[in-house]
Amino acid sequence: MGKFEGNSALLQILQDTGVGKSSIVCRFVQDHFDHNISPTIGASFMTKTVPCGNELHKFLIWDTAGQERFHSLAPMYYRGSAAAVIVYDITKQDSFHTLKKWVKELKEHGPENIVMAIAGNKCDLSDIREVPIKDAKEYAESIGAIVVETSAKNAVNIEELFQGISRQIPPLDPHENGNNGAIKLGKQTSQTGYKSKSVS
Numbered sequence: 001m002g003k004f005e006g007n008s009a010l011l012q013i014l015q016d017t018g019v020g021k022s023s024i025v026c027r028f029v030q031d032h033f034d035h036n037i038s039p040t041i042g043a044s045f046m047t048k049t050v051p052c053g054n055e056l057h058k059f060l061i062w063d064t065a066g067q068e069r070f071h072s073l074a075p076m077y078y079r080g081s082a083a084a085v086i087v088y089d090i091t092k093q094d095s096f097h098t099l100k101k102w103v104k105e106l107k108e109h110g111p112e113n114i115v116m117a118i119a120g121n122k123c124d125l126s127d128i129r130e131v132p133i134k135d136a137k138e139y140a141e142s143i144g145a146i147v148v149e150t151s152a153k154n155a156v157n158i159e160e161l162f163q164g165i166s167r168q169i170p171p172l173d174p175h176e177n178g179n180n181g182a183i184k185l186g187k188q189t190s191q192t193g194y195k196s197k198s199v200s
């Protein structure tokens with residue numbers, strides 16, 4: 001493995017409650033799945049460093065609460081993010097509609113070059129699927145987003161999701177920024193007043 005280049009990306013995970021956002025982050029960061037995971041309050045922050053080619057990439061992940069009452073907080077996190085993961089539940093058509101609303105919001109109010117990744121979660125439940133994979137692929141292609149079906153429960157495509165994002169985020173020019181190739185994170189948001197959710 002090559003030397004640590006200091007590449008890091010700030011990510012925001014978005015969508016309605018119950019689609020499995022926290023479970024995806026928990027699987028990625030801790031390789032753990034909890035059937036009785038509790039709803040996120042406010043937002044939760046986690047980091048994970050993974051090898052990517054000759055470098056190590058550090059993910060700084062904001063997992064925001066999906067409940068309606070927390071929606072107004074989301075911009076505080078995505079405005080400073082290099083990438084956004086928008087999760088839907090393949091067994092719930094409604095969650096796919098909501099995903100499109102989040103994409104619209106990100107396009108209107110998010111950072112100009114934000115990398116968007118769509119995760120169709122709960123693919124272990126494909127026998128009760130409501131969203132055909134074809135629909136997700138066509139939609140992702142139309143907006144230039146990464147798309148993958150995941151199962152946080154069975155650890156399917158979780159690493160691939162984050163690796164895909166990692167490949168799409170361009171490193172900064174180190175001469176321009178003097179920060180050893182680190183990805184620009186934009187404005188850091190204040191964490192005051194937010195509780196973290198434990199996913200262990």
Ligand SMILES: Nc1nc2c(ncn2[C@@H]2O[C@H](COP(=O)(O)OP(=O)(O)OP(=O)(O)O)[C@@H](O)[C@H]2O)c(=O)[nH]1
Pocket residue numbers: 015016017018019020021022023024034035036037038039040041064065066067121122123124125150151152153154
């Ligand atoms: N079968 C299955 N269930 C899952 C999967 N991922 C999450 N779940 C379950 O879905 C429910 C909601 O998961 P969470 O990770 O809390 O969902 P969330 O989107 O973070 O919800 P909020 O924190 O309220 O925004 C929990 O009962 C999980 O165990 C999956 O891949 N497969």
